[in-house]
Amino acid sequence: MRIGLLTDGGYPYTTGESRLWCDRLVRGLARHEFDIFALSRSREQEERGLIELPPHVRRVRTAPLWAAPEHHHAGRGRTARGYGRRERREFAAHFGHLATALCTEGTDTPGVADGFAEGLYGLAGLAREHGGLGGELRSEAAVRILEAACRAPGANRAVRAARVPDHLAFAGLLERALRPLSLDWYGDDALGAADLSHATSGGSAALPGLLAKRFCGVPLLVTEYGVQLRAQYLASGRLASPVRALQAGFQRRLAAEVYARAELVTPGNTHARRWQERCGADRAKLRTVYPGMSADRFHAVGEGAYGGDPHTLVWVGRIEPAKDLVALLHAFAEVRRADPEARLRLVSVPAEGGEDAGYLAHCRALAAQLFPDEAAGAHAVGDNPVSFEELGGPEAPDLADAYAAGAVVVLSSVVEGFPLSLVEAMFCGRATVSTDTGAVVEVIGGTGLVVPPRNPRALADACLSLLHDPERRARLGAAARARALELFTVEQNIAAFRGIYLELMSHNPVHRESAGRADAPRPFAHPAEAHVPGRWAAPTAARVPNTTGPTPSWAGGPLAVLMRERLDRRDRLDPRDRLDIAEEGAGA
Structure with a gap:
């Protein structure tokens, strides 16, 4: 089977969120052929290059979403040959449908979804016949159409307040988001030759899959381990209010169209599934497939080779405000009063950006304030009840060693998607205390303690109950390890997608070479x-x-x-x- 793997800002580049799980998927399904169609997010990502790919990856096609339209690399997109009067009229009609749909208030307004789809596929067809849309989407005509849609009856109140600078800003964002429409990926020599398109996220990554299904009849599978719509909402927080409303309208309509056209959508957890259902995804098309994680590196710890300090709490993750380490430090102050031997090890990846570094400095200052006498002059692990350590340094602990150092692993987040650190702790057979956010309860099941977020007192009580009860810790840790090995391994993830690929092809038995012919495609044209x-x-x-x-x-x-x-x-x-x-x- 030939799979067209669609990625956005990750695999097969050496950096990016989807790099690890996509690489494991491709290597685990070596009997299939893969064509990779990747959207890059920055010049730095492209300059770092691609990872080493296995031989059954037949080709890699890449396109940037960061460069200006005129700076596209040769062969990645279609250059506009110059739109005439007729083409401009067609563009105005299609873009008008699109703009009206994303400005309309409410998701249940009759005709809105059809108008968005009509505009989207109309623009795609125009780009396919006459070249790229970049110049037209940034033109004065596009801005005027957008301005008219914002002022039309039924428009969202937030977009009515948009002014010319807001229209120009959103036109730039929209051009980047719609850049996949102008790519030359949809012929029989590219994505049109695939038996199945697999988009590894929603949003822009799924756009090529929509067009391949529209133009070539290629079935579409969409996997979302982090809900793209939610990520877009969070990323647009610094935009002006009208621009943010326009961006939210576009992403919401695009998500609904992707979910409607996909044969199957595989969320990574129930939390993501609820988002998809609220965006209109049909429950019959949703099937949860948990992310696959490697358990081998944690095998020695999980089998009991490292007992861990019975008085030590361990936290592992990225130090950022969403992790709410302030609440954890206040909770540990309560733990320390009840158990003077208790210690807290905060193990993090290196901080990225000024905001993360500033939050780290704030947490260090708070720890020094809460434990002034003990923190004075203490630097080594064991001298200070709270230690800040980083993974990757010459004297830093290995990830498995970090979990092995303590008896209880703590998560204190107020915002969390799929809690990878908890799954790693479960592989290590550690009892956990977590806040009830994101997919935490779904991951933990009944194998750990869960408390409300932003509640240091409840967090402290749960930690003390496990520190003072070694038998309960052992029972919960063993149950957690068994659950993780059953649900969250790479092997179960690959097995799930192997079955899904075969199932989708059994429902879509179209011989790809005949899809573009005048006669109808023949099911099962080649006998087994x-x-x-x-x-x-x-x-x-x-x-x-x-x-x-x-x-x-x-x-x-x-x-x-x-x-x-x-x-x-x-x-x-x-x-x-x-x-x-x-x-x-x-x-x-």
């Missing part, structure tokens, strides 16, 4: 035995004589060989024995 290696698939010179019509499709197969052998055998026999051979053939 044609793909079996060896003499069963090899053509043979032997042919059954056929004087009444065209050569039948089985004429070169094993049955023809058998019949030819019987005919040759009959010719060598005495005429009196030929009757027996004829009767034998009739009985067969």
Whole structure:
């Protein structure tokens, strides 16, 4: 099977969120062929290059979403040949439908979804016939159409307040988001030749899959481990209010169209599934597939080779405001009063950006304030009840060693998607205390303690209850490890997608080469035995004589060989024995 893997800002580049799980998926399904169609998010990402790919990856096509339209690399997009009057009228009509749909208030307004789809696919068809849309989407005509849509009856109140600078800003964002419409990926020599498109996220990554289905009939599978719509909402927080409303309208309509056209949508957890259902996804199309994580590196810890300090709490993650380390430090102050031997190890990846570094500095200052006497002059682990450590340094602990150092692993987040650190702790057989946010309860099940977020007192009580009860810690840790090994391994993830690929192809048995012909595609055009290696698939010179019509499709197969052998055998026999051979053939 040939899979067109659609990525956005990750695989096959050496950086990006989807790099690890996509690489594991591709390597785990080595019997399929993969064509990768990747959207890059920055010049730095492209300059760092691609990871080493396995031999069954046939080709890699990339396109940037960060560069100006005129700076596209050769061969990645279609250059506009210059729009004439007729093409400009078509663009105005299609863009008008799109703009009206994303400015309209409410998601249930009749005709809005159809208007968005009509505008989107109309623009895609225009780009396919006449070249890229970049210049037209940034033109004065596009800004005027957008301004009219914002002021039309039924428009969202937030977008009515938009002014010319807001229209210009959103036009730039929209051009980048719609850049996949102008790519040359949709012919029989690219995505149109795939048996299945697999978008590894919603949003822009799924746009090529929508067009491949529209133009070439390629079925679409969408996987979302982090809901793209939610990520866009969070990322647009610094935009002006009208621009933010326009951006939200576009992303909401695009998500609804993706969910409506996809054959199957695989959220990574129930939290993501609820978002998708609210965006209009059909429940019958939703199937949860948990992310696959490697358990090998945690095997020694999980099997009990490292007991861990029974008085130590461990936190692992990225230090940022959403992790709410302030509440954790206040909770640990309560723990320390009840258990003077208790310690807290905060193990993080290196801070990225000024905001993360500033929050880290704030947490260090708070720890020094909460434990002034003990923190004075203390730097080594063990001298200070609270230690800040980073992974990756020359003296830093390995990830497995970090979990092995303590008896209880803590998560204190107020915003969380799929809690990877909790799954790692479960692989290590550690009891956990977590806040009830995101997919935490779904991941933990009944194998850990869960408390409300932003509640240091409840967090402290839960930690103390486990620190003072080693038998309960052992029971919860063993149950957590068993649950993680059953649900969250790479093997279960690959097995799930292997079955999904075969299931989708069984429901969409269209022979790809015939999709663009005038005659209708033929289901199961190539019989299964044609793909079996060896003499069963090899053509043979032997042919059954056929004087009444065209050569039948089985004429070169094993049955023809058998019949030819019987005919040759009959010719060598005495005429009196030929009757027996004829009767034998009739009985067969």
